[in-house]
Every structure is written in C-alpha cells, then in structure tokens.
Amino acid sequence: MADAHVSPAKYVWIWVWLAGLMLLGVALSEWPILPLPRPMIVLTVLGLSTVKAVLVAWYYMHLKFDRRWLIGVAAFPLLLLALAVLLGLSSVLVKL
Amino acid sequence: MSDAHAVSASHESATGIPSNKLGVWLFLASEIMFFAGLIGAYLFLRMSHPAWPGPEGHLSVPIGTANTFILICSSMTMVLAYAEMQRGRQTEAQRYLLLTALLGSAFLGVKAYEYSAKFHHGIFPKTNVFWSCYFTLTGFHALHVLGGIITNLYFWIQARRGRLTVSNAYYLELSGLYWHFVDIVWIFLFPLLYLI
Numbered sequence: 001m002a003d004a005h006v007s008p009a010k011y012v013w014i015w016v017w018l019a020g021l022m023l024l025g026v027a028l029s030e031w032p033i034l035p036l037p038r039p040m041i042v043l044t045v046l047g048l049s050t051v052k053a054v055l056v057a058w059y060y061m062h063l064k065f066d067r068r069w070l071i072g073v074a075a076f077p078l079l080l081l082a083l084a085v086l087l088g089l090s091s092v093l094v095k096l
Numbered sequence: 097m098s099d100a101h102a103v104s105a106s107h108e109s110a111t112g113i114p115s116n117k118l119g120v121w122l123f124l125a126s127e128i129m130f131f132a133g134l135i136g137a138y139l140f141l142r143m144s145h146p147a148w149p150g151p152e153g154h155l156s157v158p159i160g161t162a163n164t165f166i167l168i169c170s171s172m173t174m175v176l177a178y179a180e181m182q183r184g185r186q187t188e189a190q191r192y193l194l195l196t197a198l199l200g201s202a203f204l205g206v207k208a209y210e211y212s213a214k215f216h217h218g219i220f221p222k223t224n225v226f227w228s229c230y231f232t233l234t235g236f237h238a239l240h241v242l243g244g245i246i247t248n249l250y251f252w253i254q255a256r257r258g259r260l261t262v263s264n265a266y267y268l269e270l271s272g273l274y275w276h277f278v279d280i281v282w283i284f285l286f287p288l289l290y291l292i
Contacts, residue, residue, distance in 0.1 A: 008179050015172040019165060022286075026161050029291040042292045049287050053280045060175045060276045062269070067113055073121045077128040081136060088140055 006059075014059045021048050120270045124277050127240075131281050134236065138229045138288065149226035156210070160290035163206045164282060170199035171279040174248070174272045181265040186255065193252045193268070196275065200245040207238050230289055237281055244275045 025048045027033055028041055036044070058064045063071055109115045142148045177192035214220075214227075221231040251271055254260040260267060 006179065008176055011172055011175050011179065015168060018168045018171075022161070022164055022168065025287055025291065026157065029287070030157060045287045045292055046284075049283050052283050056171060056276050056280050056283070060171055060279075061273055067111070069111070070113060070118075070121060073118075073125055074128070077125050077132060080129070081132040084132075084136055085139070088136070 006065075011059065014055055017055060018052050021052050024048060114266070116270060117266070117273075120273050124273060127277060131236075134233055135284065135288065138233060141225055141229060145225070152224070153226040153230075155230075155290045157290050159206060159210060160286055163203055164286045166199050166203045166206070167279050167282050170196050170203070171276050173199065174275045178265065178268040178272050181255070181260070181262060181268050184262040186261070189265075189268070190252060190255045193248055193255065197245050197248045197252065200241050200248070200275075204238055204241055204245070207234065233285055233289065237278070237285060240278045240281070244271075244278050247271050247274065 025045045028048075029045050034041065034044070057074065063074065109118055111118060113121075173192045173196045177189045177196060180192060181189035211231075219227055221228050248271060251260055251268060254267075
C-alpha cells in the first residue's frame with residue numbers, strides 16, 4: 001500500500017490536469033490557435049497524450065511509489081515499439 | 097477471498113514487489129505489446145496514405161471528447177475507491193467502485209451509439225482500410241473496457257458482502273492497474289482516430 005499517504009485531493013488535482021490537457025489537445029487540433037504547420041500540431045497533440053499517460057501511470061497506477069525497476073517492466077514494451085517504428089521508418093526511407 | 101488467501105496473495109516476491117502485483121504488471125506489459133502492434137500497424141497504414149482518412153472517414157470530435165472525459169473521470173473514481181478502501185471507508189469505496197463501473201458502461205453506451213450510427217450510414221469494417229482500423233482498435237479496446245467493468249462489479253459485490261475490506265484492499269489496486277491501463281490506451285486512440 002505504497003500510496004497510503006496520498007490524499008484524495010491529489011487524485012482530484014491529477015484529474016483536473018488530465019481534463020485540461022485533453023481540452024487543450026482538442027483545441028489545438030480543431031482550431032488554428034498555434035501558427036504551426038500541421039505535422040507540428042500532430043506532434044504537440046501526441047505529446048500532450050504522452051504527458052496524460054505518464055500522469056495516469058505515475059499517480060493513479062502508483063509507479064511514483066513503487067520500485068524503480070517496475071517502471072522498466074512498463075517501459076520495456078514501449079522501447080520495443082520504438083525500435084519497431086524506427087525499423088519500419090528506416091525501411092520506408094530506404095525505399096524512397 | 098478468505099483472509100488466509102489474502103495474506104498469501106500479498107507476499108512479496110524476491111523482487112520486493114508483491115507477486116500478484118508483479119503478475120498484473122507483466123500481464124499489462126503483454127497488453128501494451130498487443131495494442132502497440134495494432135496502433136503501429138495503424139500508423140504505418142496511415143503514413144502510406146497521404147490523404148488519410150479523407151472526408152468519408154469523419155468521426156464526431158464532441159462525442160469522442162465526451163467519451164474521453166467519461167473515461168478520465170472513471171480513472172479518478174477507481175483510484176478514489178482504492179484510497180477510501182485503504183482508509184477503511186467501506187461505503188465510500190463501494191460508491192466509487194460502482195461509479196467506476198457505471199462510467200465504464202456509459203463509455204460503452206456512447207461507443208455503441210457511434211457504431212450504430214456508422215452501421216446506419218452503411219459504414220462497416222470492410223468499407224475501407226480506415227474503418228477496418230477504426231473498428232479493430234476501438235472494438236478491442238471496448239472488449240477490454242467490458243472486462244474491466246465485470247472485474248469492478250465483481251469486487252463491488254465482494255465489498256458489499258464484506259469480503260473486500262481494508263485487509264485485502266490491494267485487490268482494488270490490481271483491478272485499478274488494469275482499469276488505468278485501459279484509460280491510457282484510449283488516451284492515445286482518441287487523438288489518433290478523432291483529432292489528427
């Protein structure tokens with residue numbers, strides 16, 4: 001019970017951040033708020049999603065309070081995914 | 097879910113992490129691989145089609161946003177259910193747990209509405225590659241949400257019967273790990289399918 005000292009208010013604050021970041025992502029993709037090219041908007045929106053995912057994993061899934069190497073268990077498949085994407089992209093670039 | 101079983105289930109492994117928690121995390125790692133494969137395939141298909149998804153691939157952003165908000169709320173109620181159970185506040189924990197299952201059901205209800213609207217317009221998984229990806233990704237995700245709802249309802253019933261208490265509250269943490277994972281998957285599916 002690693003998170004016994006976290007107050008419910010903290011969880012509510014994380015929820016506020018999650019909802020806010022979600023609305024920011026929707027606003028950025030739907031309205032021309034930032035004078036950026038579309039690929040940069042796409043990267044920004046996906047970056048916001050990554051921040052939300054980290055917030056959920058860090059606080060709601062209690063990774064912040066768990067053993068550090070448990071983060072490795074969660075991150076290892078993501079590293080494999082990154083490797084697969086890089087290999088895929090490299091094969092696309094070679095064809096070009 | 098006897099106390100004897102609860103005690104044995106919470107024993108720490110050689111890693112210093114309770115065996116059941118480590119088991120759930122390893123299961124989630126395999127689930128990450130599963131969805132990573134699906135999402136990776138979607139990304140490569142999308143990159144190979146510059147005009148993707150085209151005007152015929154329109155999804156309602158307000159409905160998708162509302163559903164994302166529902167799932168974010170359910171993550172909060174799930175973690176609050178665990179926090180309240182840890183503090184021995186049975187009634188509040190049961191309330192949050194039931195609310196989590198209801199919010200998950202609402203998510204599935206909205207998803208069913210979206211599906212029926214697509215079917216009504218003659219859009220099916222075989223329509224084109226975009227819709228194949230859409231129904232595959234959201235369909236598998238919806239099945240995972242359904243699994244989470246059933247699990248949470250099971251623990252809600254156990255709590256109502258007094259079999260889930262502060263002494264074995266970590267069962268809720270394990271259930272919560274799965275529920276939050278399902279939330280994280282949607283956090284990425286929403287922008288990939290609806291926004292960008």
